[in-house]
Amino acid sequence: MHLGHQHMLRRLKDEANARSLPTALLTFEPHPREFFTRSNPPARLSTLRDKLNILQASGLVDYVFVFRFNQRFASMSAQDFIQDVLVRDLKTRYLLIGDDFQFGAARKGNFELLSACPDFVTEAMPSVLVQGERASSTLVRERLAAGDLAAANALLGCSYQISGKVMHGQKLGRTIGFPTVNVHLPHLKPALQGVFVVEVDTPYGRKGGVASLGVNPTVSSSSDYKLEAHLFDFAGDLYGQRVTVHFLKKLRDEERYDNLPALVAQIERDAASAHTYLTSLQREQA
Known part of the structure; x- marks a missing residue:
């Protein structure tokens, strides 16, 4: 809205x-x-x-x-x-x-x-x-598609968000040190794609993290879109729970990597960038 x-x-x-x-x-x-x-x-x-x-x-x-x-x-x-x-x-x-x-x-x-x-x-x-x-829904879509979250969120008056139920996924993230919350997407085409700094509302409170919204080309051949968020300093069980993902900043577009180690190295860089952004945001709000 x-x-x-x-x-x-x-x-x-x-x-x-x-x-x-x-x-x-x-x-x-x-x-x-x-x-x-x-x-x-x-x-x-x-x-x-x-x-x-x-x-x-x-x-x-x-x-x-x-x-x-x-x-x-x-x-x-x-x-x-x-x-x-x-x-x-x-x-x-x-x-x-x-x-x-x-x-x-x-x-x-x-x-x-x-x-x-x-x-x-x-x-x-x-x-x-x-x-x-x-202000129009069309303009919001254009700004989200372009990855301009600052402009999109200005039109919305708040951070853009997607909510859904946490589903079981491939559970690959936990094997590489980055367990993820897999959020069910009820529609075929999301309004934005890429890797983002996020905050996620959970039954345990709001948690910061880094999220991927796309088709995961390195580890999946499916064309279905997936929303996966790695939450910082959180180890609880969210399966079956509804969560709301707030998109704060786009870090990069989704990419295909030649192997899993290359993907893990990029995820580590993404997580570090998200940590830095969230820390600076907390300082501004203090």
Whole structure:
């Protein structure tokens, strides 16, 4: 949820309080772009679970309505969406949309069509600029893909994060002195790839570490993406537990090495770099 979303939800909350109405958010699962580009979907920034947890933590939304985006929904006309979903199902009285919002079959619905509906008031939220650029999910994806975590996190107002359940892996890390937490990734394409300095929220508290997000080309021939984090000064059992990985800084792109000793030597350098960064961060925050 980037800063544009956060400003929008605060505005919605203010309007709801003034009208003595609850706040509600309508979202789709899967994302419409995933539905229409199944062979090459855009990178998913967050899971539905993460999205709901973030919204709950914000305290700005009373209800979230998740609509299954399927062929029937994709074929719904803009006018039917207004009458069947907004008026009949949600009983909308005030609607706040983004300034580029389009909806309905062939994306024919827009602000003008919504404004013509007498059942509710419609307003469009102006764009929110962050460092001179319009805050948007597309821009967050671009910054993450480029490895520019500082810019991505500025757009988000916090560190980018991925949460998931800890799964059993190949257990290669423990044999080379770097046991890892293997986090299940529910989506095929992550928004970022490489080796990163991270902090991981666990049932035992937040732990610093170094993480790899990619296909592990040196030790695996699979094209499946994997998120593996080595936690510093930690030896607990996290299997089956949910953890949240916060990405703080990208160290490098993923690489293929000729042999295991070369990979281990690079992991040692990555861990040292991550230690140095986390130590400097702790000093700044002290």
